[in-house]
Each structure stands twice: as structure tokens, then as C-alpha cells.
Amino acid sequence: MSVSNSNADNKDLNLNNNIDKKVPRHLAIILDGNGRWAKKRGLPRLMGHRAGLRKLEEMVRLVKREGIRYFSVYAFSTENWNRPWTEVQGLMSLFRFYIKHKVKEVKAEGARIRFAGRKDKLPEDLLEMMRWAEDETKDENILDFILCINYGGRAEILDAINNLRHDDKFLNKDLNIDITEEDLRKYFYLPDVPDPDLIIRTSGELRISNFWLWEGAYSEFYFTDTYWPDFDYDALKAALDDYAGRERRYGGLKK
Numbered sequence: 001m002s003v004s005n006s007n008a009d010n011k012d013l014n015l016n017n018n019i020d021k022k023v024p025r026h027l028a029i030i031l032d033g034n035g036r037w038a039k040k041r042g043l044p045r046l047m048g049h050r051a052g053l054r055k056l057e058e059m060v061r062l063v064k065r066e067g068i069r070y071f072s073v074y075a076f077s078t079e080n081w082n083r084p085w086t087e088v089q090g091l092m093s094l095f096r097f098y099i100k101h102k103v104k105e106v107k108a109e110g111a112r113i114r115f116a117g118r119k120d121k122l123p124e125d126l127l128e129m130m131r132w133a134e135d136e137t138k139d140e141n142i143l144d145f146i147l148c149i150n151y152g153g154r155a156e157i158l159d160a161i162n163n164l165r166h167d168d169k170f171l172n173k174d175l176n177i178d179i180t181e182e183d184l185r186k187y188f189y190l191p192d193v194p195d196p197d198l199i200i201r202t203s204g205e206l207r208i209s210n211f212w213l214w215e216g217a218y219s220e221f222y223f224t225d226t227y228w229p230d231f232d233y234d235a236l237k238a239a240l241d242d243y244a245g246r247e248r249r250y251g252g253l254k255k
């Protein structure tokens, strides 16, 4: 299958967002199974993460081709700091590598890179690169590619509450004003990004693991046994076809 990289094709590619088929506006993926993929091949875990990164590069193009507008991936959770130091450092180096060498390609696809997560604990040079990547791609509007790094759903909700206290509406007031969902949402990491319509988790685990806790309240879930580095176009299509056949009721009744 050939996938074009050229900017000139952006218009045609968007036509794939055909009106007959229900396509998620926001697709989120929990990238899982890199370690097991590597182990199965007798390789170090970091090789699994490298293979996972290559897969992600391919997936950005495929996702765009399918007409998806927002694509978010869980690349490093607030709990992943508990992994061995060498693995954490290896992942940080992969993030650096990606930003340094791949942002231009992503930009050529018309994709805007954004990050969601806590900024504390991340190395200063990486934070600098992240800011650069966001700035470099800020005018792209075919796809928002969201990397959740040092992200945790509970942390995001807590951060929002703590930041909301400084909002003019609440500052220096006694706390008898009710906080609404809209008040809180303004303080999420990416308040303008719509909630994920579909969350895919690879590798056979059946958990949310602190990903998009608030935003995923009405997301559809799709689980596959495939390890992330093996997740290919057919696997993506299977998930999207499954989603297209679902009826979303948001707590209401069947129409």
C-alpha cells in the first residue's frame, strides 16, 4: 500500500473522511506491548520501543489518510517513572530523537504536534525541544498529533482544580460558588481538543491505566491482542470498522 507524504495531497486525503462512514474525530491509542514484542524476539526492551516509534510514524500518515482530525497517543505516563532508570532514559532519548529528526516530516503532512502532560520531572532540554516542535507546527491544521508524555488523568484533573483556584471567577471568593464542568475543562492541558471518540489499547490488556480519565467518559473502547509494533493498516481498519458499527447513546436511549 502506498501512502503519500506530499502536502499537495492533503486535500484529496481529507476526502477519505467520507460522509457515509462514521470516522472518529479524535482517535486515541494506548501504545502497549513494545516490551513483549521485543522479548518474543530475544531483543532488549528498548528495541521494542524503537519499533513502536517506527510504527507510530507510519500510523500518523494512515490516521490522516482516514480523515481523523485528532490523534493522541499515550507515550509515557506519570507512573512510567517507576520503570528502570535505563528504560526511562532510553524513552527520553527516543522522544528527543523523534523531535529532532521527524518533526519536519510531520509538518509536511500538515500535522500540528501538541503535548499533553505535566511538565515537571521532564529534562529541561527535552522541554525546550517540545516547545520548539509545538511552535514549528502551530499553523498546521490537517491533523493534531497529540503526544501524551508524563501524562496521567488524575494528575490532569488535579492540576486543573489547582489552577482553577487562580481564575478570576474564584480568586479571593469564599468557596460557595459551584464549579461547573466548563469551568474545569478550561484548565485541562488541551481544552480545545474534543473528547476521544475511540480509544484503542493494544497488547491484550483491558485497562484504561489513567489515560484520558475525564475526557474518555463516553469514549468507545477497542481492545486488540496485537502488540503495538505489529499494529498495521489492517489492524487500524478493523478498529475503525468496529467503531463505525457502534451506536453511541451518551447515557440516552436508542434512537
Ligand code: FPP
Pocket: 031, 032, 033, 034, 035, 036, 037, 049, 050, 052, 053, 056, 074, 075, 076, 077, 080, 091, 094, 095, 098, 099, 147, 203
Ligand atoms: C508500553 O509498552 C509502551 C510505552 C510505555 C512507551 C511507548 C513509547 C513509544 C512507542 C515510543 C514513542 C515515541 C514517541 C516519540 C512518542 P510496554 O513497555 O509497557 O510493553 P510491555 O507491556 O509489553 O512490557
